[in-house]
Amino acid sequence: MTIDFKALYPKLIHLLLDTVFVVDEFGQIVFVSDACQPLLGYSADEMIGTRILDYIHPDDLERTLAAANSVMSGKSHTDFRNRYLHKDGSVVHILWSARWSEEERLRIAVARDVTALRQADQTRNALYRISEAAHAAETLRALCDGVREVIGELFPESDLYLAFHDAEKGVLSIPDWSANQENDWTEKPKDAGTAIAEVIRTGQACMASRDPAHQGMGLITPPKPEDADWLGVPLISPDAVLGALVIESPLPGIRYREADRELLQFVATQLATVVERKRAEERLRFMAHHDALTGLTNRSLFYDRLETALRSATRNEGRLALLYLDLNGFKKINDTKGHETGDQMLIEMARRLEGCTRETDTVARMGGDEFTVLLTDVHGRASIETAVAKFRELMSLPMNLEGKAFHVSCSIGTALYPEDGATARELLSKADANMYLSKRHTS
Known part of the structure; x- marks a missing residue:
């Protein structure tokens, strides 16, 4: 043939x-x-x-x-x-x-x-990069920054929004990348009717239209499949929807397809697992360095902060002050009104102390009803006396606890670096002694 x-x-x-x-x-x-x-x-x-x-x-x-x-x-x-x-x-x-x-x-x-082959390579690389970012990042925000780089490589022509949902407040916490500063977050309301709210409500991915007036939020009105320029996928833990991962097109002509949804959902699934682990690590880290009742810095972290502040003051010829505070008559209130009332009083005191200090200062609970305040960059005894008067005035205001008004006062001892000591031990001893001296004068 x-x-x-x-x-x-x-x-x-x-x-x-x-x-x-x-x-x-x-x-x-x-x-x-x-x-x-x-x-x-x-x-x-x-x-x-x-x-x-x-x-x-x-x-x-x-x-x-x-x-x-x-x-x-x-x-x-x-x-x-x-x-x-x-x-x-x-x-x-x-x-x-x-x-x-x-x-x-x-x-x-x-x-x-080779589109499918490239997507498989991207997926494998994304998994590795997210794992790498999780190991390198010490905080949730640092993890978000690492994920941003991964998404930026997968979708280089898209804008990224990563939102975590606070169910109690009904708000979204979003890393503020516009400021390019570590630990900056922006809170936005989870407005019903937006595409991102629908993703969080249903726990389902959504292709929608970009809302030019509200970046990252998306319009709930579904576009034609070929016109989707907003894509959101949920971050799901075993117990709840943690938030959403969103990409949207800043320019006309960029549209998202089913393959994009599958890739972004894969990244979101891996990210949700890592976020849960990172949150658990942060909770453990917080518990190790903070007082369980008030949330204030605990004794060990306060010592570290004080040592660091002393080294900085020594190098820069600066000054700092240490305040030791004790509630007057707290034991009597605790014994007669109950430990729950006493605990609420300590929590209220902690919030008041935080309210009249700066971010650069440190407030700590040393134990019982004793608190310390580290004030950095001070300008002599006159400024310390002004600060002490402010603390006394704030503490003298009535505390409304369980429907009852309680009037309390506090004894305050101070120590100033370098006049009253050059080491943490010397300053703490001086402030403690002055606090008990103040207590005797008021008793």
Whole structure:
């Protein structure tokens, strides 16, 4: 049996899963196999006679032209990768094998769709990067910064919003990346009717439209599938929806597809697990350095802060003050009114002390009804006397606890660096002695 191979070749070419392109020296497509339709969404008839460059992703146009010129100069390519635009607007990643036929003056190339392979690589890399960020980050905010880099590489043309939901307050806590400062957060209300609120309410991913007036929130009105320029996926723990991970298009023309949703959901699933672990670590770290009742700095962390402040003051020839405070008559109130009332009184005292100090100062509970305040960058005894008078005035205000008004006072002892001591031990001893001296004068 004689086989007509010339007649068979076209049929074989159209059976190939990879797409065969033949392009003339002017960049016009003169032949394309039937595999072009599943690859780019266009039929062969639609593509023949058009320019191959019309289908290339704009960001890859320059280097694709350089590769084409290289092929036409006689250098074959077997591993060139670039991006093309599908008929539906999505991006297709293609691996090319191409050579130049000088006799026919034609560029012959075979195109393989490697989009799924690239997505698998991205997914694996994202998992590794998130794990790496989780190990490196000491705080939740630092973890968010690491995740931002990962998402930025996966979706370089999109804006990212990462929101954590506080169910009790009904607000969203969002890292404030506009300030580019560590630990900056912004709180926004979780407005009903927004796409992000729907993601958190349902625990389901949502493709929606971007709301130009409210960045990251999204419009709940569903767009046509091909017009989605907002994509949000939930951060889900075993017990609740922690928040949402959102990307949106800042520019026209960028649209999200099902593959984008799957990739972002994968990242969100890994992130939710890491967030739960990071929150648990932060709670343990907080408990180790803070008083369980009042939330104030505890004795051990206060000593560390005092030592650090002393070293800084020594280097910079600065001054600092240490205040030791004790509630007068607290034991009697605790014994007669109950420990719950006593605990509420200590909590109220802690909040008042925090309310009249700066962020650079440190308030600590040393134990029982004894508190210390470390004041940095002070300007002599006159300024300390003013601060003490302010503390006394604030503490003299009635405390409304369980429907009853309690009037309490406190004894305060002070010590000033460097006049009253050069070490933490000397300053604490001096402030403690002055506190008991004050207590005797008021008793």
